[in-house]
Amino acid sequence: MSMTEDRIRDRTPAIARHLNGIAAMDREAANFLHLTANESLLSRTARRGLTLPLADHYFMGGGDDLGIVDFRPFTFRGLPAVGDLVDAASDALRTLLHAADVNLKCLSGVHTMMCAILSLTEPGDGVMTVDIGHGGHFATPVIVQRTGRRHLSTRYRLDDLRFDAERIAEDFHRAGAKALYLDVSYYLNPHNLRQIRAALGDEAVIIYDASHTLGLIMGGLFQAPLTEGADVLVGNTHKTLPGPQKGLIAFRDPEMAQRATTIINNGLVSSVHTGSMVALAITILEMEAYGRAYARQIVANSNALGAALEDEGWTLRRANTGRVSENHQVHLLMGDQGERYRTLYAGLVDNLISLNFDSTLGAGVYARLGTQRITRAGMGPDEMRQVGALLSRALRGDDVRCRVAELNAGFPRVAYSFDDLAEVQGWLG
Known part of the structure; x- marks a missing residue:
């Protein structure tokens, strides 16, 4: 039942106050010194993707020569220009992360956790994560336990900010665990991944959560997890990678990528949020350049x-x-x-x-x-x-x-972006 005109008139002043309050907060945000470690600054070029009318539509791929996505018999209108942009960003990301394949469909960092755990482990498998007091993420143990996996916790050495690789391996193998999820949110230096891989052996699945340092990794500065021992890299895309609030997954091994991506694409993702996908693809290409x-x-x-x-x-x-x-x-x-x-x-x-x-x-x-x-x-x-x-x-x-x-x-612009390029001024309007 729709609202009556009287109720609409009664509700409208309150709605207006809420909207004006949000607008005031948005204006004030420009004056804030933002020193949080978990927020980013999108370029105007990338932010434009969030406001497109096209963002109201599903992106299921670019489609065939006729612009049709055919899932036999489910059909959908393809978005070829979006597909071309996403393909270019995916190619760039594979190179920057030294990955066999990547998946940009996840919606957030926690969603990448769910997708990685659900696609790479089975109910009953042991999944080891980092203790929350030692910098681990609060959501990972909940996801592990609520999806029927066995949760194990490992600790960070607080005296030298390193993992005790031998202790991890001992606990991991004693429990018969399947995966080690390095879900660290509070850290200052790279993880000793090579030591952890050597201690665990080749069979363990190592998942590296790069939510905080993804932009540094793409910049070739922090560490290269997929060449140092991790099988999978996951993360949100709005910290050192200065993109929208979304998520991505990268794989070292093409066979693992194919198995996991089939599960993710066929059951763990539906709408990929078209506007955010466009903004993320632009940000990845900005990172390739700058x-x-x-x-x-x-x-x-x-x-x-x-x-x-x-x-x-x-x-x-x-x-x-x-x-x-x-x-x-x-x-x-x-x-x-x-x-x-x-x-x-x-x-x-x-x-x-x-x-x-x-x-x-x-x-x-x-x-x-x-x-x-x-x-x-x-x-x-x-x-x-x-x-x-x-x-x-x-x-x-x-x-x-x-x-x-x-x-x-004194700093109204966004550096390390496409914003000042003559070629994008038409896009920015």
Whole structure:
């Protein structure tokens, strides 16, 4: 039953308030210093894909010469231009990840977890994941257990931020496990994958969750999981890969890719969200063009920000290389002030600064900072010194709101993108 005109009139002011409130938050977001490690900045070129009227339609492939997708007898209109773009992005991604094949159909990072676990293991199989307190993802044990797999937990060595490969292998084989899922969300340096593979042997399935470092891996800077021992790489696409909120999977072995993709495509995915697919494909091609420089600048900015914070008197967790960070994350240890994290967080938000507090990896509460978004805004080492000073002052109770807004106002563009190319101006309108 449809709403009456009176009810529509009664409801409309509230709806308008909600929409105006969202619009106000969107405007304010432009003034925020976004230091969260789990958010990205899309280019205008990629964001255009999310707003296309074509995004209302299903993408099931480009189709044949007549633009028809035929699943015998289910037929569907193909989108050839979208198919061409996705094919180009898939080719680029295979090269950047050293993959035999890739799948861009997943909708999120958690969806890639589900697809990987359901397509590569069977009910009753043992799946080992990383303990949540040691940086593992909260969703993985739930997925493992609720899909009838046996869950095992492994631990990260907190003293040197490495996995104990021999301990993992001992626990893994004792339990008769099938897969090791490296679902780490809080880390500063590459995993010792080669050691883990050597200890586990060839039969174990190793799944590497690259949600946080996917853009760095594509930039050739962090590590190359599929050449170092992982069978499968999964991840969301909106952290160091600065794309839309979506997911992807890459495979080292073509036979494994075919088996898993058949299951995923025939039962674990329906709509691939056409607008997001277009935005993701564009972002992958931007990474092919600019990813190496972007990745280098992210890591340089992480270390410059860390140096600025240490100059301000703060203590940081360091990567096992001795540097502040080998990726986009900077871990600012709060010490005794950690008990006040809610009060501190309220003060940061009031000063237009967004970040995360957490207490994984020992050493109490810390601020997990991310440099990927401000790097894509075009900031460099000079700005990192300003960011470090502003963050330090805000944590100590100063009012730096206007200074933060002023800093952000100086970076209205999206760097490492196609936005300024003459060839895309027609696309941008």
